[in-house]
Amino acid sequence: MNHEQVKIPQATAKRLPLYYRFLKNLHASGKQRVSSAELSEAVKVDSATIRRDFSYFGALGKKGYGYNVNYLLSFFRKTLDQDEITEVALVGVGNLGTAFLNYNFMKNNNTKIVMAFDVDEAKVGLKVGGVPVYHLDELEQHLNKDIPVAILTVPAHVAQPITDRLVKQGVKGILNFTPARLNVPEHIRVHHIDLAVELQSLVYFLKHYPAE
Numbered sequence: 001m002n003h004e005q006v007k008i009p010q011a012t013a014k015r016l017p018l019y020y021r022f023l024k025n026l027h028a029s030g031k032q033r034v035s036s037a038e039l040s041e042a043v044k045v046d047s048a049t050i051r052r053d054f055s056y057f058g059a060l061g062k063k064g065y066g067y068n069v070n071y072l073l074s075f076f077r078k079t080l081d082q083d084e085i086t087e088v089a090l091v092g093v094g095n096l097g098t099a100f101l102n103y104n105f106m107k108n109n110n111t112k113i114v115m116a117f118d119v120d121e122a123k124v125g126l127k128v129g130g131v132p133v134y135h136l137d138e139l140e141q142h143l144n145k146d147i148p149v150a151i152l153t154v155p156a157h158v159a160q161p162i163t164d165r166l167v168k169q170g171v172k173g174i175l176n177f178t179p180a181r182l183n184v185p186e187h188i189r190v191h192h193i194d195l196a197v198e199l200q201s202l203v204y205f206l207k208h209y210p211a212e
């Protein structure tokens with residue numbers, strides 16, 4: 001099947017890295033096939049959803065056989081562009097930002113934080129997790145079109161002006177950890193990660209949909 005023609009729903013696309021990571025481990029352990037039940041158990045996605053997701057990839061599991069691990073892996077590699085590393089900038093080297101820099105997403109991923117910015121003179125000039133920290137004043141000097149993604153871990157009240165500058169420099173996607181709602185032009189994608197909301201929603205589900 002022609003990979004270029006595959007149009008995957010967003011919810012499915014979001015689960016791809018999860019599947020990919022698990023299948024890579026399976027492959028490394030020498031497994032050739034996997035059932036949707038096994039996958040479901042490992043990635044905690046129900047097996048009906050997995051079957052539907054995989055049908056978009058042209059992978060139709062056979063009863064009693066499951067899915068071909070090699071086929072899926074080569075599909076995911078192509079779709080996720082694993083050979084190409086996407087460079088990321090981080091703004092705000094505080095508690096959260098420092099944790100991300102130390103973690104740096106390389107282990108199972110195709111993204112890498114390559115530079116960070118802060119206004120705190122005590123942090124500027126340091127390397128955190130091997131990543132250089134520059135002063136925010138130098139944003140325009142260092143950030144170019146090769147860096148399409150930025151992570152925002154600054155105080156909420158400075159999030160918007162920094163976002164405007166990031167967009168001006170050619171950033172296309174922003175992972176926003178601040179509580180601020182960001183205004184961006186239509187072609188810019190913002191993913192807002194609000195841990196308080198996530199936590200609340202978890203508590204809600206526990207309360208209203210308790211496990212048997």
Ligand SMILES: NC(=O)c1ccc[n+]([C@@H]2O[C@H](COP(=O)([O-])OP(=O)(O)OC[C@H]3O[C@@H](n4cnc5c(N)ncnc54)[C@H](O)[C@@H]3O)[C@@H](O)[C@H]2O)c1
Nearest residue numbers: 092093094095096118119120136153154155156158177178
């Ligand atoms: N720490 C958490 O667990 C957590 C969880 C959810 C959301 N958040 C949100 O993430 C953001 C960061 O949280 P934190 O705990 O890391 O805060 P923090 O105060 O530890 O870090 C903020 C960092 O941003 C820097 N900064 C301030 N103004 C700046 C500017 N104009 N340009 C660049 N850098 C600037 C500060 O010097 C500091 O290093 C906040 O908006 C917070 O609400 C934090």
